[in-house]
Amino acid sequence: MIKLLTGQEGSGKTKKLIGMVNNAIKTTKGNLVFLDYDNNQMYKIDYKVRFMGISEYNINDDTSLYGFICGIIASNYDVENIYIDRLFNITNKEVQELETFFNKLAELELKYNVNFIMTIGKCKDDLPEFLEKYMIE
Numbered sequence: 001m002i003k004l005l006t007g008q009e010g011s012g013k014t015k016k017l018i019g020m021v022n023n024a025i026k027t028t029k030g031n032l033v034f035l036d037y038d039n040n041q042m043y044k045i046d047y048k049v050r051f052m053g054i055s056e057y058n059i060n061d062d063t064s065l066y067g068f069i070c071g072i073i074a075s076n077y078d079v080e081n082i083y084i085d086r087l088f089n090i091t092n093k094e095v096q097e098l099e100t101f102f103n104k105l106a107e108l109e110l111k112y113n114v115n116f117i118m119t120i121g122k123c124k125d126d127l128p129e130f131l132e133k134y135m136i137e
Contacts, residue, residue, distance in 0.1 A: 002105055002116045004134045006124045013119040014041065014085050020117060021083045022046045030080025033072055037089040054090050062091040062101040069105075073112050084118035095122060099130050 005013045018041060021034055025046045032049045034041075039053040052072075059065050073079055084090070091098065105116050120127070124135055 002102065002109060002134045003118075003136045004127075004131060005117070005119045005136055006122055006127065008123060009121055013121070017083055017085055017117065017119050018044050021049055021081070024081060025049055028080050030078045031076055032081045032083070033079055034083045034085070035069075035090070036085040041085065059090060060092055062093055062098055065090055066101060066104055069108065073108065073114060077112075079112075079114055081115045081117060084116065087118050087120050095120060095126075095131070096128055099128070102130065102134070 005016055007013050021032055022045065025032055025048050034045050034049050034051045035054055036042075036051070037053070038055050039051075042051050042053070045051045054065070054068070057068060059068055069082060072082065087098075088095070091101070093101075108114055109116060120131075127135075
């Protein structure tokens with residue numbers, strides 16, 4: 001599954017995402033990965049979750065992020081969930097430019113049974129139609 005937490009800056013998306021990953025570690029049998037633009041949230045994430053600050057890896061667009069995610073999956077067959085905070089900060093793209101990225105993630109989801117849960121700093125009314133199926137209420 002691909003799920004999106006949406007809302008303007010300061011609306012609590014990151015806090016909710018951190019709560020989701022910390023709750024999931026209690027019941028998930030596979031591995032969990034949390035990707036963030038920087039290391040600011042590192043100490044709020046359960047130590048059993050693999051936390052990765054993307055800025056350390058020179059990830060600066062959706063293509064390099066997709067390759068990075070493929071590397072994570074390839075190196076560990078047991079990744080169950082990948083959480084991504086602040087997608088726009090990582091990709092440096094507007095949401096309208098990310099349709100191909102989401103289509104590729106959907107293929108990974110089906111092929112490797114990996115869930116993607118991420119935050120997007122926009123209200124759901126401002127998002128394109130191709131993202132509607134991924135929205136979390």
